[in-house]
Amino acid sequence: MINLELPKRIEDTRALLRQFSSGGLRPISRKYDLLEPKDTPQELYELSKLLGGGRNRGDTAGEGGSGNRNGNNMSMVVSSAEICWGDVGLFLALPTVGLGNAAVNAVASQQQKDEWGDLYAAMAITEPGAGSDSAAIRTTAVLDGDEWVINGEKIFVTAGYRSKQVVVWASLDLSLGKAAIKSFLVPKGTPGMTVTRVEHKLGIRASDTAQIVFDNCRVPRANLLGNPEIARTADARKKAFGGVMQTFDNTRPMVAAQALGVARAALDLTYELLADKGVALDYEKSYFQMSAVENDLYDLEAEYETARLLVLKAAWMADNRQPNSSNASMSKAKAGRMGNQVALKCVEICGQLGYSKAHLLEKFARDSKIIDIYEGTQQIQQLIIARQVLGKSSSELK
DSSP, X not given: OOOOSOOHHHHHHHXXXXXXXXXXXXXXXXXXXXXXXXXXXXXXXXXXHXXXXXXXXXXXXXXXXXXXXXXXXXXXXXXXHHHHHHOHHHHHHSTTXXXXXXXXXXXXXXXXHHHHOSOOEEEEOXXXXXXXXXXXXXXXXXXXXXXXXXXXXXXEXXXXXXXXXXXXXXXXXXXXXXXXXXXXXXXXXXXXXXXXXXXXXXXXXXXXXXXXXXXXXXXXXXXXXXXXXXXXXXXXXXXXXXXXXXHHHHHHHHXXXXXXXXXXXXXXXXXXXXXXXXXXXXXXXXXXXXXXXXXXXXXXXXHHHHHHHHHHHHHHHHHTTOOOHHHHHHHHHHHHHHHHHHHHHHHHHHTHHHHSTTSSHHXXXXXXXXXXXXXXXXXXXXXXXXXXXXXXXXXXOO
């Protein structure tokens, strides 16, 4: 039997995080959107202490019995959605959250995880000449004795300024294409690593987005994540890059969950603003009795629920060791688009109240757009899904 309810322990965590978002993040949301801070605000350090063990990091079996797990991935997507209901930018600015952490969890050895302990790691992939095509990166890593020497430039690195470490994608041999791409953990402050710019943005302004240059930056040999060997056969090369790309299978559902959070926030605030004007939804009405606004809101709720179930399925598959690449892309594509559409429609429905800075609705709309772009654009997700459905390789379907 399919059980569409969240396990009790995750539902309890969700409820606690809703309180955290409502009481901790919402009151300071506008403040840090206007300030656009580079460094982590002291308030966030204090608030992060309140999270404590709220976000489950274990991979324990769920209430469904043996063989059914609701572990770290499920906990993280639910937690991400709830904190992003409070504020997406502040979620990304929390000193316990980093996309690079997911890369470490996906491909690092157990010895590396034990040695590095708790991390606050950003992830640096995008370059001036390599955006959605991750295989086109030109940053290099050359082994020199017991150290890797990294050279290149990365842009649009979320938390690149304030994070403590950065997971950097680099090629061991540019002539071998994507098979030679590996990821490296580079601690901030390493000589040769320089943050050269922090972007000013439309949304998620509480979170910094940085440009980082690597100029003969040296890291220990042990800081390469995963297998250091370069695959030589065509089949082995495909598998090797697939291991690197496994990072996205973990992070895309989590990013999609951010869209769930901001969409739910927009819908909830819209209902609140409409109620103040004497407008309330009546789910017992027949279709021909509905107003245009009611019909729009019912459609938005349906879109939200569709995306939510896709996200939960992708996370569940990851927890249960099932290949979820296609499902991760489906959840990211659907939720990313849905979050932006819902937020913009809510602004439209609420008119002046939605467009005014008197309420956070316009901010939700600004924040929502980036979720449809980063971690793989809408177009790239659709391309990945098409390849999976049609059984085509990246060289056969571009």
